[in-house]
Every structure is written in C-alpha cells, then in structure tokens.
Amino acid sequence: MKRVMFVMAVVLMSALHVNAQTTKVADKELIGAWVMESMQFEGEKKIMCGKESGYSQFKYYGPDGEYACAEIGLSKDGKVVIMPHEYGTYTFKNGVYTEMGRSTKDGDMVLVDKNTFKGRWKNRHDVWKKTALPEKVVKYIVNCCKSKETPADIQQLIKKNMFN
Numbered sequence: 113m114k115r116v117m118f119v120m121a122v123v124l125m126s127a128l129h130v131n132a133q134t135t136k137v138a139d140k141e142l143i144g145a146w147v148m149e150s151m152q153f154e155g156e157k158k159i160m161c162g163k164e165s166g167y168s169q170f171k172y173y174g175p176d177g178e179y180a181c182a183e184i185g186l187s188k189d190g191k192v193v194i195m196p197h198e199y200g201t202y203t204f205k206n207g208v209y210t211e212m213g214r215s216t217k218d219g220d221m222v223l224v225d226k227n228t229f230k231g232r233w234k235n236r237h238d239v240w241k242k243t244a245l246p247e248k249v250v251k252y253i254v255n256c257c258k259s260k261e262t263p264a265d266i267q268q269l270i271k272k273n274m275f276n
Contacts, residue, residue: 136207137223137224137225137226138226139204139205139206139207139223140175141223141225141226141242142173142204142223142229143173143174143175144172144173144242144243145170145171145172145242145243145244145245145250146170146171146172146173146229146240146241146242146243147161147162147168147169147170147240147241147243147245148161148168148169148170148171148238148239148240149161149162149239149240149241150238150239151236151237151238151239152236152237152238153235153236153237154235154236154237166185166186167183167184167185167186168183168184168185169181169182169183169184169197169238170182170183170184170253171240172250172253172254172257173202173204177201177202177203178201178202178254179198179199179200179201179202179211179212180196180198180199180253180254180257180258181196181197181198181199181257182194182195182196182197182253182256182257183195183197184253194253194256196256196257196259196260197257197260198212198257198260199254199257199258199260199261200212200213201213204221204223207222207223209221219232220232220233226242227241227242228240228241228242
C-alpha cells in the first residue's frame with residue numbers, strides 16, 4: 113500500500129511539474145515598463161540591480177511596437193543618471209521576440225509569467241520585472257531614448273564643425 117501511494121504521489125507531482133512548464137503567458141503581457149532585477153555574466157557572480165548596486169536598466173514595450181531601453185545609475189552624489197541605449201521597435205508574437213529588427217535565438221527572451229522575463233544578451237543572463245512606474249517617469253525615460261537619435265542635419269553640422 114505504501115508503495116502504491118508513493119507511486120501515485122510521484123505521478124501527481126510529475127503531472128503538476130509538466131503542467132507548470134506548459135503554462136503559456138500571453139504575448140500582450142510584455143507590454144509595459146520593465147526594470148532589470150539582476151544580471152549574471154557566465155562564470156561570474158550574480159549582480160543584483162537597484163539600490164545596492166546603484167545601477168539598473170529600463171525597457172519599455174508599447175502596445176504599438178514602440179521600444180525603448182536605457183541604463184539608469186546613481187552618481188556618487190546621489191543623482192539619477194539616465195543613459196539612453198536605444199529607441200525603436202520590437203515584435204513579440206507566439207513567443208518569438210525581435211528587437212530593433214534583430215532576431216533572437218530561442219531562449220534569448222522568455223516571458224516566465226506576466227511579471228517576469230528572463231533574457232540573454234551575449235554571455236549575460238538577465239532577469240527583468242514588470243514595474244508599475246509612474247507614467248511621468250516612463251514618458252521621461254522614453255523621451256530620453258528618443259532624443260538619442262540625432263537628426264541627420266544636426267549630425268552633418270556637428271561633423272562639419274567639430275570633426276573636420
């Protein structure tokens with residue numbers, strides 16, 4: 113009898129484990145603001161982002177495919193420093209993710225649940241958390257990312273006047 117109960121318990125636990133692995137998160141859950149929780153370069157210690165490290169990253173995924181990414185840091189005097197990384201578009205359909213037209217390999221971006229995604233960039237593994245940031249903050253960071261793209265006429269003037 114104990115053996116039968118043990119086998120039933122193992123079968124039940126296996127079924128629950130398989131069910132947990134096949135839970136599909138809707139693609140639309142990616143929409144919103146995300147903050148990097150941790151990053152870990154292969155073979156190195158995990159780095160927790162936020163207050164302790166004074167560093168994090170921000171990503172925004174809009175419902176219309178808008179994408180923004182920035183690094184956020186705290187200076188020695190406690191001021192927030194926003195370092196825009198890029199601004200453009202993304203797609204996420206049936207679990208397949210592209211960013212700025214760059215396709216990703218399977219596993220480079222996995223939506224774990226509606227509040228967590230795991231990503232891989234080169235040899236770094238990231239964990240991101242969906243964050244309810246005030247709209248004013250999201251708009252400001254997205255606008256910083258937008259301004260990173262210098263218009264062509266201004267680029268030409270800078271080149272002509274500073275790099276000739």
